Amino acid sequence: MQNVYDTLCERGYIKQLTHEDEIKKILEEDKVTFYIGFDPTGDSLHIGHFIAMMFMAHMQRAGHRPIALVGGGTAMIGDPSGKTDMRKMLSKEEIDHNISCIKKQLSRLIDFSDGKAILENNANWLLNLNYVDFIRDIGAHFSVNRMLTAECFKQRLEKGLSFLEFNYMLMQGYDFLVLNQKYGCSMQLGGDDQWSNIIAGMELIRKKESRASYGMTCTLLTNSDGNKMGKTVNGALWLDPDKTSPYDFYQYFRNVNDLDVEKCLSLLTFVPMDEIRRLSSLKDQEINEAKKVLAFEVTKLIHGEQEAIKARSAAEALFGVGTNMSSVPSISIPGTMKNAGLMDILVHTKVVPSKAEARRLIEQGGLTINDIKVVDKTATLLDTDFKDGSVLIKKGKKKYYSLIIE
Structure with missing residues (x-):
């Protein structure tokens, strides 16, 4: 059976890693517990997170145990990594809701049954910390000079980095330490923007526990021009x-x-x-x-x-190959809008964000109704436009909507 390390390399996942020979050996010979962190500042993950999910899935399929760590504690501060602005703070209730949504999405690829994977929340240990004890026991192991060389902080220093955000690296390093102590977690995976935080956690484990730990980062989902996809x-x-x-x-x-x-x-x-x-x-x-x-x-x-x-x-x-239109995204309007102006309907259904955008779309020939190009900006939808109870709207070359009456 192929070593999962070779699989990850062949498929292009690995961007950076800390100990290539050691990681390759332990992934082949041992069963590793590893973790990836997910930020619960929204109620849905996006395609950028999907690479991390696939990274976890390949590891789990090879017999290793994933920990999906949701940052219920750190979300109350916000990770400055890769960001130019401080994130807004969320309530505990909002974070709990987001975590439940995220677990459902992770479960599409990760098997959480019978302890095969673990969902943890760093709020369980961060929210009850005594600040003086934390700074004395954990902060003493971090060099401010070294932290300031981290890319995540250098980017923010130009606009202003709050002390609140400066604590983030300490907290993520502490997460790795707690997971190491609690579950024997010896490896952290993450996006390439987490490299400095991963190294910080490994250093903390070495100093506090005298144990080896490892880190790997995965490539970001970018297109052929080097820009983020999604x-x-x-x-x-x-x-x-x-x-x-x-x-x-x-x-x-x-x-x-x-x-x-x-x-x-x-x-x-x-x-x-x-x-x-x-x-x-x-x-x-x-x-x-x-x-x-x-x-x-x-x-x-x-x-x-x-x-x-x-x-x-x-x-x-x-696109002319089949006949099943049932899954075309549908949008609806109240019956009172049936004879309203087309631009009003487009804005109401959020097909376009504004009347100005609707006007521009029509002027550029980018709007069709039931395969007929719209040229009149004052056009209205009539009863006769509703074929089998709906109107097919095409925006641009490839965006289709089925408009129905509520």
């Missing part, structure tokens, strides 16, 4: 179907750049690498077959096979 016109590409519909999720990956197909298949699916190399070698129109596989496999992992089938059927119907 941004849409409506914001982030969320894993929550109420924030990003399975159809829109499917379409995002169906339309990725040709040069990004191999990377996405490697990082975001379990498709075997031999098949990924075959699919990625397709050229011109044939590469669309690889994109269909990518879109289906990623949507299946996040939303389940039935939703992936429905999204694929809807896409095929809209």
